[in-house]
Amino acid sequence: MEPEHSAAILKQLNLKVTPRRQEIMNCLGGERSYLSADEVWNRVKPKLGSIGLPTVYRILDELAVAGVITRIFLSDRKQYYFLCANQGHHHHFVCESCRRVEDVEQCGLDGVSRDIARRSGGRVTSHILQINGVCGTCCQEHAEVML
C-alpha cells in the first residue's frame, strides 16, 4: 500500500497520519493471510526501529472499528486481522498449509436467513463462516500432508 493511499484513508477517519499507522496498514496490505497482533508487531518493528505492542493493538483496533480491516476470531482465542481489498460480502478459504487466504464469493447464507425469518420470525445480524482446507498449490506440492 502506497503512503499516499494510507494517508488518505487515515485523514478520512480523522486519525493523524503517523509512521506507525502507515507501516501497519502497509504491512497488512502486503499480506495474503491473517496476522495476529504480535505477528504484525514483529513485521513492523524492524522497519520502524521500535514500537510498543500496545500501540499495535490500539492501531489494529482503530482500523477494525473503522472497517478498514477485518477482525477474525478463531478458536485459539487470539484475534487475527486481515486487510481485504474485496469490499463486497464474501468469506475466506484459509489454507491450513500455507495460511493463504482466498475469497469465497458465494455463501448459502441468503437462503438460511430467509429460512430463519420464515420459520421463526428471527433476524440474522451477522455470521461467521470460515472454510479451512488445503489450497490448490499446496495440494500439488504436499499431496501427502494432512493436518
Added chain:
Amino acid sequence: MEPEHSAAILKQLNLKVTPRRQEIMNCLGGERSYLSADEVWNRVKPKLGSIGLPTVYRILDELAVAGVITRIFLSDRKQYYFLCANQGHHHHFVCESCRRVEDVEQCGLDGVSRDIARRSGGRVTSHILQINGVCGTCCQEHAEVML
C-alpha cells in the same frame, strides 16, 4: 438429563461416572442456550456443595472434545458451551438477545467446496459456520433493541 443417560454416555467415553460430570451434563442438558464455564460453575455449585472452577473447565473440555457438547465462539473471547441433541451435520443460529440456540440444517457448503475444487484445485477439510441474530420471540418483544 437422567442420571442413567449421562452415566451411559460417560462410560462409552471411558470416563468415570462422577457426580461432578453428571451434574454438569445435567445442567447443560436442561438449558436451551449456551453457557460460559463460570455460569455452569455457578449453577452446579449449590447442587454439589462445592466444585472448583478448574474442574468445570476440565469436564467441559472433555465433553467438547468427545463431541457431546458444542463450543460456541463469540467475539468476547470467552468460550461458551451448548449441549445439542441433534447429532447430524448442522449449524447454529444463536440469539444475541436471549442466547437461545436454534438448529440450522442447511448450509450451502457443498456448493462452495465444489467451487473451490473446480477453480483452484483446493480441498476443503473443515468449516466453521455460526449464525448470530435475534430470534423470533426477541424480535417481537424488543423490536427496538439492537446490539
Added chain:
DNA sequence: TTCATTGCAAACGGTTTGCAGCAGG
C-alpha cells in the same frame, strides 16, 4: 501550542497447570 499518539509497566480476566489428596471401579 494543543491535543492526539505512543511507550512502558503494570493490571486484567479467562483459562490452564502442577501437585497433593480423594474416590470410583
Added chain:
DNA sequence: CCTGCTGCAAACCGTTTGCAATGAA
C-alpha cells in the same frame, strides 16, 4: 488397591489501561 478425578493456588498469555512523554497539525 490403583488409576483417574478433583481442589487449590499459582502460572499463563493475549489483551487492555494509566499515565507521563512525545510529536503531528
